Amino acid sequence: MAKTIMFNPLGGVLSTRSEAGQGTSGSYRLMIFERDGFTIVPPSPIGGQFKAGATNVDPLPGTAMHNDGRFIQMLASVGVFEPERAYALHLAIVQDGHDLDHEDDTGTDEGGGPTHESDKIIVHLIAKPPQAAMNARNSNSVSLLDVLKAEALEKLVETVAAALPPAASAPAAKKTAKKTGGNS
Amino acid sequence: MRRYQMSLAVSAALLVGLATNAAAQDDKTAGSAKFTKADYAVPDAPALKMLDVDASKILRPTSVKSLTASLASATDYVSFIPKAFAVEFSPGLLIDGENLSASDYEKRSNWYRTRLSLATKRGDGASARTNIAAALRFTLQDKSDLRTDPDYIRNLLALTDFKVDSMVAVAQIKAAERIPVGQAPTEAQQKKITAAVAALKLDSKPLIQALKHAKEEEHWNDDVADMAFGVRGSSPDSTGKASRFDGVAGWLTKGWGFRPNFQLLFGARGAYERLLSDTATKNALRGSGDGIVQLYMGSNQYKVLAEAQATGGEMIPKWLLNAGGELHLSALIWINASAGYNWEGSKGKFVSSFKVNFNPPGS
Numbered sequence: 001m002a003k004t005i006m007f008n009p010l011g012g013v014l015s016t017r018s019e020a021g022q023g024t025s026g027s028y029r030l031m032i033f034e035r036d037g038f039t040i041v042p043p044s045p046i047g048g049q050f051k052a053g054a055t056n057v058d059p060l061p062g063t064a065m066h067n068d069g070r071f072i073q074m075l076a077s078v079g080v081f082e083p084e085r086a087y088a089l090h091l092a093i094v095q096d097g098h099d100l101d102h103e104d105d106t107g108t109d110e111g112g113g114p115t116h117e118s119d120k121i122i123v124h125l126i127a128k129p130p131q132a133a134m135n136a137r138n139s140n141s142v143s144l145l146d147v148l149k150a151e152a153l154e155k156l157v158e159t160v161a162a163a164l165p166p167a168a169s170a171p172a173a174k175k176t177a178k179k180t181g182g183n184s
Numbered sequence: 185m186r187r188y189q190m191s192l193a194v195s196a197a198l199l200v201g202l203a204t205n206a207a208a209q210d211d212k213t214a215g216s217a218k219f220t221k222a223d224y225a226v227p228d229a230p231a232l233k234m235l236d237v238d239a240s241k242i243l244r245p246t247s248v249k250s251l252t253a254s255l256a257s258a259t260d261y262v263s264f265i266p267k268a269f270a271v272e273f274s275p276g277l278l279i280d281g282e283n284l285s286a287s288d289y290e291k292r293s294n295w296y297r298t299r300l301s302l303a304t305k306r307g308d309g310a311s312a313r314t315n316i317a318a319a320l321r322f323t324l325q326d327k328s329d330l331r332t333d334p335d336y337i338r339n340l341l342a343l344t345d346f347k348v349d350s351m352v353a354v355a356q357i358k359a360a361e362r363i364p365v366g367q368a369p370t371e372a373q374q375k376k377i378t379a380a381v382a383a384l385k386l387d388s389k390p391l392i393q394a395l396k397h398a399k400e401e402e403h404w405n406d407d408v409a410d411m412a413f414g415v416r417g418s419s420p421d422s423t424g425k426a427s428r429f430d431g432v433a434g435w436l437t438k439g440w441g442f443r444p445n446f447q448l449l450f451g452a453r454g455a456y457e458r459l460l461s462d463t464a465t466k467n468a469l470r471g472s473g474d475g476i477v478q479l480y481m482g483s484n485q486y487k488v489l490a491e492a493q494a495t496g497g498e499m500i501p502k503w504l505l506n507a508g509g510e511l512h513l514s515a516l517i518w519i520n521a522s523a524g525y526n527w528e529g530s531k532g533k534f535v536s537s538f539k540v541n542f543n544p545p546g547s
Binding site for chain 1: 228246273281282283284288289290296330331337341344345348349351359362363364392395
């Protein structure tokens with residue numbers, strides 16, 4: 001049901017681009033859910049209107065890695081016009097200026113009302129495995145050394161934090177306590 | 185518009201028949217166009233008009249894929265030309281439609297309003313010919329195009345904002361019930377959702393009414409300019425061999441709106457064609473033409489009409505002077521009535537028309 005779109009966890013912030021076809025206007029909201037599928041991620045719903053001049057690019061909250069496993073659902077309502085009553089909705093996931101992939105809902109409205117509503121576009125965001133992520137970084141002209149350095153530094157911080165007693169892992173708090181003359 | 189000699193009979197059959205017509209009307213039939221469409225306005229699908237094909241059987245594809253699919257299903261394995269096929273579409277929307285933004289539509293609206301119609305028709309007899317017609321319709325000026333009307337778009341966005349916010353409310357209720365996105369709720373969960381949504385008392389009817397009002401009231405006497413050209417041919421068999429030219433036809437409608445209460449419409453049709461009933465013989469092509477001038481006064485709810493019509497060419501000339509009116513009793517029912525004098529050659533007669541139109545709810 002949900003379309004899986006893979007992204008680079010080491011890449012830039014993820015964003016969405018929402019579009020309506022058939023030259024029509026309308027409105028959309030994006031619901032972001034955690035990996036359980038029902039915990040709503042603030043600040044969703046986010047959204048806007050399909051109208052002349054609107055770009056409708058919305059950044060997703062947090063870093064790219066924060067969005068691993070999350071679901072994005074587009075809720076949209078657009079005008080339909082006689083005689084075809086056709087509609088087309090698109091949601092693209094964008095990272096570092098490139099469209100990673102997109103999901104669409106197109107067809108002909110069978111009802112008699114002036115609008116068509118859609119809740120069919122659901123995207124499941126999955127981070128690429130580390131090797132694929134590094135390859136992606138390389139393809140974006142970032143050196144492998146930078147990636148390895150970042151990963152090594154992250155591991156070092158985690159190891160030191162685990163080895164130290166709890167109080168030592170909060171140097172800022174200790175420093176503040178000393179300044180005020182308190183015992184720690 | 186059918187004319188009944190001094191008859192003002194309104195029957196249940198008429199009501200039922202007109203209900204079907206009303207349901208098939210499109211957005212642009214608001215106001216005076218309702219009155220003129222039947223006879224002298226540029227036809228929605230001129231190719232169908234040229235072959236006298238039933239418009240209810242028309243296909244309206246929304247993509248190249250759907251067009252080829254419908255053509256393939258109409259053409260069986262022994263025939264090249266389908267026995268009965270009618271299609272009408274905007275080539276621009278067919279090619280670009282799925283990715284066409286509102287901005288792009290505004291920039292080239294004349295192109296996207298241009299529509300192509302194709303129709304084929306073959307009789308059942310052994311000597312019956314396969315008739316083919318193709319026509320292009322150009323809408324050069326249409327202030328009633330809803331896609332580009334600021335007032336309509338403003339009302340539409342208010343409605344769509346309301347609708348998506350209602351959908352968000354439902355999504356939030358589902359989330360509170362721990363129903364994963366995209367998963368259908370159980371029967372018990374659905375009951376809870378329905379009850380919660382009912383408690384919100386979401387009502388979009390006032391916004392829909394505002395949208396309908398914006399569509400109709402503002403546009404009944406807008407400026408319009410439509411024209412269409414069509415060509416017709418036929419072949420003795422379905423493969424298209426020994427095909428022949430059977431004629432051309434053209435239509436023109438120009439309307440000038442004088443706000444707030446007047447509209448002047450000019451309509452013309454010209455044709456140089458064989459009779460459609462001429463299937464086996466080679467009778468000569470004949471010219472014919474119609475012209476009409478109509479003046480409307482009033483509003484979208486009620487209006488009066490004065491018109492003059494003329495038909496000529498290689499046939500008995502006809503003239504008509506007519507006056508009438510249109511009254512909307514409600515959103516469901518409106519009435520047309522007219523009376524005039526018709527000359528056919530040297531013979532004249534009094535003619536009248538009375539129609540009760542029923543617009544089914546939700547159409």
